[in-house]
Amino acid sequence: MYAIFRAQGKQFRAEPDLRLKIPTLDAEPGDRVTFDEVLLAEKDGEVRVGTPSLDGAAVAAEIVGHGKGDKIIVYKMKRRKGYRRKQGHRQGYTEIRIVEISFPKGRKKGAAKAEPKPAEEPAAEAPKAKAEKPKAEAAPEPAVEKTPGEQPVAEAAAVELDITPAAAELAAEHGIDLATIEGTGKDGRILKSDIDRAIKEKDA
Numbered sequence: 001m002y003a004i005f006r007a008q009g010k011q012f013r014a015e016p017d018l019r020l021k022i023p024t025l026d027a028e029p030g031d032r033v034t035f036d037e038v039l040l041a042e043k044d045g046e047v048r049v050g051t052p053s054l055d056g057a058a059v060a061a062e063i064v065g066h067g068k069g070d071k072i073i074v075y076k077m078k079r080r081k082g083y084r085r086k087q088g089h090r091q092g093y094t095e096i097r098i099v100e101i102s103f104p105k106g107r108k109k110g111a112a113k114a115e116p117k118p119a120e121e122p123a124a125e126a127p128k129a130k131a132e133k134p135k136a137e138a139a140p141e142p143a144v145e146k147t148p149g150e151q152p153v154a155e156a157a158a159v160e161l162d163i164t165p166a167a168a169e170l171a172a173e174h175g176i177d178l179a180t181i182e183g184t185g186k187d188g189r190i191l192k193s194d195i196d197r198a199i200k201e202k203d204a
Helices: 153-160 166-175 192-203
Strands: 002-005 010-014 019-023 032-035 038-043 046-049 058-068 074-077 082-089 093-102
Touching: 002 032, 010 019, 019 058, 166 192
Parallel strands: none
Antiparallel strands: 002 010, 002 038, 019 093, 032 058, 038 046, 058 093, 074 082
16 A cells, blocks of 8 residues: 655655655654645555545654755856855755555545447448439531532622622622623722623613
């Protein structure tokens, strides 16, 4: 059986009839002191751990006496300053004897029973996305070749003869035979004025 307790800001391991040296206490030899800040306790293989201390646990001890530890030397100096200081120190302590260790009874206060975790259900599989059928691409429309006979009269005339588009359109409206017209434009090109003259001659 043992316990870990805190005294004077330090932690110590306590066992029955064990003697410890702790920082100086304000008590007389023969007095009995109790340390109730127990961090951990063990008894018959059962270990209790506090958060941070155990409720109901305590360590009782008896003051054996006071004393001082071994002397330590503290030496100080500064280079090229002529500063030298030598000082001794003996740290005081209080010797105690562990009399009794009180183990907490029952369950630790505030402790909750560990509940078994429910069995995790397998995660539902994400619905598989339906495979989309590739859309059939529209077949390109076959190019329709126009025969020369299907072309408008104005376009056919403009292709075969050197004539302005406006003149060819006017000749098609009035049914003028372009083969009988002599162009007055550059290089014999048929102009709209030539078609107007042919229309007047036809009407006459």
